[in-house]
Amino acid sequence: MRHLHTALWGVLPYLSLVVLVAGTAWRYRYDRFGFTTRSSQLHESRLLRVAGPLFHYGLLFVIAGHAAGLLVPEALTDRLRISEELYHTNALLAGGTAGLATLAGLALLLYRRLRTPAVRAATSRGDRVVYPLLITVVLAGLTATASGATAASTYDYRLGVSVWFRSLFVLDPDVTAMAGAPLVYRLHALLAMALFALWPFTRLVHAFTAPLGYLVRPYVVYRSRGRGGVAAGRPGR
Numbered sequence: 001m002r003h004l005h006t007a008l009w010g011v012l013p014y015l016s017l018v019v020l021v022a023g024t025a026w027r028y029r030y031d032r033f034g035f036t037t038r039s040s041q042l043h044e045s046r047l048l049r050v051a052g053p054l055f056h057y058g059l060l061f062v063i064a065g066h067a068a069g070l071l072v073p074e075a076l077t078d079r080l081r082i083s084e085e086l087y088h089t090n091a092l093l094a095g096g097t098a099g100l101a102t103l104a105g106l107a108l109l110l111y112r113r114l115r116t117p118a119v120r121a122a123t124s125r126g127d128r129v130v131y132p133l134l135i136t137v138v139l140a141g142l143t144a145t146a147s148g149a150t151a152a153s154t155y156d157y158r159l160g161v162s163v164w165f166r167s168l169f170v171l172d173p174d175v176t177a178m179a180g181a182p183l184v185y186r187l188h189a190l191l192a193m194a195l196f197a198l199w200p201f202t203r204l205v206h207a208f209t210a211p212l213g214y215l216v217r218p219y220v221v222y223r224s225r226g227r228g229g230v231a232a233g234r235p236g237r
Contacts, residue, residue, distance in 0.1 A: 008190070009164060010173040016193040023200030024208065034205075047112040055105025061098035062141070065091070070165045074158045092145060099142045106134055126202035133195055140188035147184060161185050 027034065069091065077087055110131050113119050144157070164178035178186065199205060 005175050005179040008186075009175045009178040012190075012193055013168055013173070016197040019197040020199055023197075024205065027200050027205060047108055047115075051105045051108030051112060053105070054101055055109060058098050058101030058103075058105055061094070062102055062138075065095045065098060069095075069158070070162045073162070073166070074156070095145045096142065099138060099145060103135070103138045103142065106131070106138065110135075124203075126198075129198065130195075130202045130204060133191065133198070137188065137191045137195055140184055140191055144182075144184045144188050147182070155182055155185075157181070157185060161189070 113123055113127070113131075160177050160181045164174050164181075167174040167177070178189070195204075199207075
C-alpha cells in the first residue's frame with residue numbers, strides 16, 4: 001500500500017505535468033493551427049451566449065479559489081485574524097457558487113452539443129472524453145467543498161491536501177498528507193491529474209492562446225470621414 005501511495009501522490013503528479021508540458025510543445029510544433037476551440041457559434045449562438053460566459057467565468061473563480069485554498073497556509077490566515085468559521089463560510093459560499101456556475105455552464109454546453117445536429121456532428125473523440133471528465137471533476141470538487149467547508153467538519157484540507165500540494169513545488173512530496181485525505185479529495189485530485197494529462201490533446205489547449213494582449217493594447221481610434229464616407233476635399237475611390 002505504501003508503494004501505491006508513493007506512485008499516486010509522489011510520482012503521478014510529476015508525470016501528468018510532464019505530459020502536459022511535452023504534449024503542449026508537441027502539438028504547438030506539429031498542430032499550431034489546431035490551438036482552437038473549433039468554434040460552432042455559426043450553428044447555434046443563443047445557448048452559447050449564456051453557457052460560454054457561465055462556464056468560463058465560473059471556471060476562473062474556481063481556479064482562483066483553488067489557488068487561495070491550496071497555496072495559502074493556515075498559519076497566514078491565523079496571523080491575519082481570519083477565523084476558521086469565516087474562512088470555511090467564505091469557501092462554501094464563494095467556492096460553491098463558482099462551482100455551480102461552472103457546472104451549469106458545462107451542462108448547457110453539453111445540452112447544446114447534443115441538441116444541435118450540426119454541433120453534434122462536429123463532436124470529436126476528444127470531446128467525448130473531456131466532457132464527462134470535466135463534469136466528474138467539477139462534481140467531485142463540489143462534493144469536497146460541501147463536505148469540508150463547514151466548521152463542524154472533522155477534516156481540514158489545509159492541513160492535508162494543501163500541505164501535499166505545496167510540497168510538490170519543493171520536489172519533496174508529502175505522500176502521507178494526501179494518503180490520509182478522504183476519498184472524495186483523492187478522487188478529485190486523480191481526476192484533475194488525468195484532465196491535465198489529456199489537456200494538450202483536446203480542445204482545452206485553446207486556453208493557452210487566450211488573447212491577454214487585448215487587456216493592455218492601446219485604444220483603436222476611429223475618425224469620421226464626413227458624410228457619405230468620404231473625407232472633405234479628398235476624392236473617393
